[in-house]
Amino acid sequence: xxxxxxxxxxxxxxxxxxxxxxxxxxxxxxxxxxxxxxxxxxxxxxxxxxxxxxxxxxxxxxxxxxxxxxxxxxxxxxxxxxxxxxxxxxxxxxxxxxxxxxxxxxxxxxxxxxxxxxxxxxxxxxxxxxxxxxxxxxxxxxxxxxxxxxxxxxxxxxxxxxxxxxxxxxxxxxxxxxxxxxxxxxxxxxxxxxxxxxxxxxxxxxxxxxxxxxxxxxxxxxxxxxxxxxxxxxxxxxxxxxxxxxxxxxxxxxxxxxxxxxxxxxxxxxxxxxxxxxxxxxxxxxxxxxxxxxxxxxxxxxxxxxxxxxxxxxxxxxxxxxxxxxxxxxxxxxxxxxxxxxxxxxxxxxxxx
Numbered sequence: 001x002x003x004x005x006x007x008x009x010x011x012x013x014x015x016x017x018x019x020x021x022x023x024x025x026x027x028x029x030x031x032x033x034x035x036x037x038x039x040x041x042x043x044x045x046x047x048x049x050x051x052x053x054x055x056x057x058x059x060x061x062x063x064x065x066x067x068x069x070x071x072x073x074x075x076x077x078x079x080x081x082x083x084x085x086x087x088x089x090x091x092x093x094x095x096x097x098x099x100x101x102x103x104x105x106x107x108x109x110x111x112x113x114x115x116x117x118x119x120x121x122x123x124x125x126x127x128x129x130x131x132x133x134x135x136x137x138x139x140x141x142x143x144x145x146x147x148x149x150x151x152x153x154x155x156x157x158x159x160x161x162x163x164x165x166x167x168x169x170x171x172x173x174x175x176x177x178x179x180x181x182x183x184x185x186x187x188x189x190x191x192x193x194x195x196x197x198x199x200x201x202x203x204x205x206x207x208x209x210x211x212x213x214x215x216x217x218x219x220x221x222x223x224x225x226x227x228x229x230x231x232x233x234x235x236x237x238x239x240x241x242x243x244x245x246x247x248x249x250x251x252x253x254x255x256x257x258x259x260x261x262x263x264x265x266x267x268x269x270x271x272x273x274x275x276x277x278x279x280x281x282x283x284x285x286x287x288x289x290x291x292x293x294x295x296x297x298x299x300x301x302x303x304x305x306x307x308x309x310x311x312x313x314x315x316x317x318x319x320x321x322x323x324x325x326x327x328x329x330x331x332x333x334x335x336x337x338x339x340x341x342x343x344x345x346x347x348x349x350x351x352x353x
Contacts, residue, residue, distance in 0.1 A: 015273040018324040019288045022271075022317075026295045033303045046175040050298060056172070058294035059182035060085075060241040062287065064261055065268040066193050067123075067234030069286045072269055074227050075210045075278030076130060076137035078234045081265060083148025084122050085242030085258030090155040091115040092243055093252040096163035108167040116239045122148070123235015127228035145262075152254035162251040172248035182244045189237065194283050203281075206230065210278030264293050267318055292321075 030037040030050070040049035064081045071078045095111035096102055122144060129140035174181035197203030208216040209223045217223045241261070246252045270276065271292055272285025296317060300310045323329045 015282065016285055016288060018321060019271050019273070019285060019292060022321045022324070023288060023292045023295060026292070026299050030295075030299055030302050037302070042178070045178065047178045052180060054291065054294045054298055055183045056180035057297065058290045059180070059186040060244050060258075060261065061264045061268055061293050062186045062290035063189060063237045063241040063244070064234075064265040065272075065286045065290050066190060066283065067230075067237035068262075068265040069269050069272075069274055069281050069283060070193075070197070070206055070230040071137075071234050072266075072274055072276060073206050073210045073278060073281035074230050075213065076227065076231070077266075077276075078126065078141045078231065079138065079262050080122070080126060080141040080144035080148055081234065081238040081241075082258035082261045083145050083152070084119050084235050084238040085245060085261060086152040086252070086254050087122065087148055087155070088115040088119045088239035088242030089246035089252040089257050090152040090161070090254055091118050092168070093161040093163045093246055094155055096165050096168060097161055102164050103166065105167045108165050111163075111165075111168070112243055115243060116236060119235045119239025119242070120232055121235075123232040123238070124228065126235065127231030130231060131224040131227035149254060152252075152257075156252060156254050158254070160251055160253050168243075169247050169250050171244050182248075185240065185244065189240065190283065190287060193233075197283065207279055207281065210281075268293050271318065271321055 027038070034050075037050050040047055040051055042048075064085070068078055068081065092111040092115040095114055096107055099107040099111070101107055126141050126144060129135045129143070130137050133140075170181060171185070172180075172182050176184050197206065205216075205221055205226055208219070208221055209226045213223045238258075242258055245257055268289030269281075269286050271289035272282050272287070274281040274285060296314060300313060301307075305313050
């Protein structure tokens with residue numbers, strides 16, 4: 001009978017090993033470049049430091065990646081998350097600017113509510129195209145990816161809208177229990193998602209739809225409803241991320257807000273170990289992947305990488321992490337090492353014969 005694997009062997013086989021090691025390697029590189037990188041100080045009753053900035057900046061990517069994880073688990077993709085984030089910010093900021101009492105708490109609450117309702121509707125629209133009309137997910141979401149920028153431009157009349165509401169700004173700059181409010185919001189959404197997908201049958205149903213949609217339908221799983229739900233949830237997560245991004249700059253530029261955040265979200269999901277082929281997914285892996293993306297963005301200027309090549313450096317690092325995660329790539333590397341010829345060893349003639 002095969003022996004039970006040891007603790008070390010289980011750790012080496014764990015899918016989160018390489019993302020965690022890559023994150024630790026980035027932190028080590030930053031500490032070598034700046035010895036005070038991990039220093040955290042208390043100022044005005046709040047925590048400050050590079051680590052605090054990293055977790056704050058990871059919130060938008062983490063929110064979008066959570067929705068993207070469930071979409072990818074159903075064998076789909078959502079390219080419209082950046083545009084939905086821009087629409088969310090446009091609706092909220094325009095509502096605040098046009099309110100009678102611009103600085104009131106109720107104004108900020110109502111503006112965010114309207115924005116999130118709009119994003120839920122947009123996510124449901126994507127789900128309708130994919131689950132009911134059977135349009136390929138990449139095409140269905142590409143429609144809103146292109147049209148969404150135009151919608152946000154129409155909402156803001158093509159202008160950079162700057163609201164004057166301290167309550168809204170606190171979404172990005174506020175603190176709760178010395179921690180950034182943006183990160184706490186992301187943690188709350190993460191915890192609720194984990195409870196719904198791991199403590200109920202929803203997660204198993206999502207994985208069943210991703211593994212084989214037709215077989216799950218024949219087994220009685222409402223695959224259409226599941227698909228519709230995950231795209232709606234992705235729209236909600238994108239809307240919350242858009243509010244956090246707009247609150248961080250206290251403005252909304254429909255052309256640039258949330259631009260390419262869909263790529264960072266997909267990278268966070270892939271780095272976290274979720275397969276783009278659908279099926280099993282890892283929310284913890286997505287969490288680590290989002291922190292990795294935010295740390296990488298902080299590492300690039302810290303080690304002196306020129307701004308004109310930062311995207312190239314980022315791509316190289318992500319490719320390296322993905323290759324380390326790939327069991328096939330590691331097996332090819334081990335096979336190459338095993339067949340590498342060593343030094344020649346003299347052999348007696350008789351034995352050679």
